[in-house]
Amino acid sequence: MSLFPTEAAFDAALASLPRADLACRAAAAARQGQLTKPAGSLGRLEEIAIFLAGWQRRARPHIDRGRAAVFAGNHGVTRHGVSAFPPIVTAQMVANFAAGGAAINALAGAAGLDLHVVPIDLDRPTEDFTVAAAMSQTDCLAALNCGADMVDPGLDLLLLGEMGIGNSTAAAALCQRSFGGSAREWVGAGTGVDAHGLAMKRQVVELAMAYHADAPMTPFETLRRVGGREIVAIAGAMLAARHRHVPVVLDGFICAAALAPLAVAMPTITDHIIAGHRSAEAGHGRLLDRLGLRPLLDLDMRLGEGSGGAVAVAVIRTALAAHDQMATFADAGVSAGG
Numbered sequence: 001m002s003l004f005p006t007e008a009a010f011d012a013a014l015a016s017l018p019r020a021d022l023a024c025r026a027a028a029a030a031r032q033g034q035l036t037k038p039a040g041s042l043g044r045l046e047e048i049a050i051f052l053a054g055w056q057r058r059a060r061p062h063i064d065r066g067r068a069a070v071f072a073g074n075h076g077v078t079r080h081g082v083s084a085f086p087p088i089v090t091a092q093m094v095a096n097f098a099a100g101g102a103a104i105n106a107l108a109g110a111a112g113l114d115l116h117v118v119p120i121d122l123d124r125p126t127e128d129f130t131v132a133a134a135m136s137q138t139d140c141l142a143a144l145n146c147g148a149d150m151v152d153p154g155l156d157l158l159l160l161g162e163m164g165i166g167n168s169t170a171a172a173a174l175c176q177r178s179f180g181g182s183a184r185e186w187v188g189a190g191t192g193v194d195a196h197g198l199a200m201k202r203q204v205v206e207l208a209m210a211y212h213a214d215a216p217m218t219p220f221e222t223l224r225r226v227g228g229r230e231i232v233a234i235a236g237a238m239l240a241a242r243h244r245h246v247p248v249v250l251d252g253f254i255c256a257a258a259l260a261p262l263a264v265a266m267p268t269i270t271d272h273i274i275a276g277h278r279s280a281e282a283g284h285g286r287l288l289d290r291l292g293l294r295p296l297l298d299l300d301m302r303l304g305e306g307s308g309g310a311v312a313v314a315v316i317r318t319a320l321a322a323h324d325q326m327a328t329f330a331d332a333g334v335s336a337g338g
């Protein structure tokens with residue numbers, strides 16, 4: 001049985017979000033207070049260990065089963081010349097992922113994550129969302145379930161990533177429909193468009209806002225109308241992960257944009273999510289601010305594929321190593337501070 005058989009099931013899942021286990025969080029926080037270091041001196045590494053304790057529901061969290069799920073989709077909006085690369089690159093990169101030659105193959109390996117690549121109907125690009133909904137209800141539900149299917153209940157951590165030529169335009173449209181503002185604020189260079197491409201992207205996003213202006217402002221409709229299959233799958237995976245108590249690490253702008261419509265309807269959806277990094281894509285910092293997420297890293301990356309998130313997972317592992325392996329003041333015979 002799929003997790004999201006209907007739009008109503010998706011809405012119900014979003015309306016009933018499980019919370020972190022507070023007792024496990026408290027036990028992890030207490031342990032942090034006993035480790036041989038001044039209180040708080042490991043900064044955000046301490047917060048990460050406590051965060052994972054709450055979602056994994058154990059005081060000593062670990063990442064034995066860490067997965068990177070990278071979804072790929074094609075976009076009808078590419079007909080407007082919104083990307084520096086042709087749409088065929090999406091399928092070509094999926095082949096590169098399968099052959100092990102992409103950045104995410106190396107980075108997921110370095111972060112100790114199993115990589116799963118999920119191309120979704122690449123031979124059926126979404127509709128051009130300046131003149132139609134990007135996808136049907138059926139296709140939107142199918143993409144949500146593609147995402148949910150990647151979330152085995154036993155996972156310790158899930159990194160989400162995407163590949164889709166043209167998807168930074170869809171991401172900007174999701175941001176603007178969710179948070180308002182102008183296309184100038186949300187549109188960036190993506191794969192590296194020139195000034196003409198940038199102007200085109202802005203125009204495309206403004207046209208999309210006008211076309212869909214009277215449609216319901218629900219998360220499902222926003223995803224369906226101006227999203228893409230890989231983006232919708234990321235939204236489905238985030239929501240499924242929440243119900244299965246799997247903490248999530250996000251990659252860049254496109255991943256975070258998948259969260260935007262959900263967060264507007266249900267701000268606490270971000271509680272089980274770590275923003276792995278802030279990408280160099282123009283709107284990402286603004287989007288993370290709106291989501292109330294503070295990125296772990298800022299390395300001027302703007303690749304996608306889950307790459308920035310994978311680097312963040314390597315840092316997260318160091319946080320857990322300290323939490324698990326350090327001696328307490330009592331164990332080591334070190335005098336605690338007053």
Ligand SMILES: O=C(O)c1ccc[n+]([C@@H]2O[C@H](COP(=O)([O-])O)[C@@H](O)[C@H]2O)c1
Nearest residue numbers: 083164166167168190191252253279304
């Ligand atoms: O992760 C990011 O912040 C990011 C920023 C810019 C581009 N990308 C990647 O580049 C593609 C989208 O760029 P574009 O120009 O084709 O819209 C897509 O495959 C993304 O994975 C990703």
Ligand SMILES: Cc1cc2nc[nH]c2cc1C
Nearest residue numbers: 085089163191303304305
């Ligand atoms: C080569 C290439 C690799 C990518 N990985 C994610 N988005 C991408 C876009 C391009 C163009």
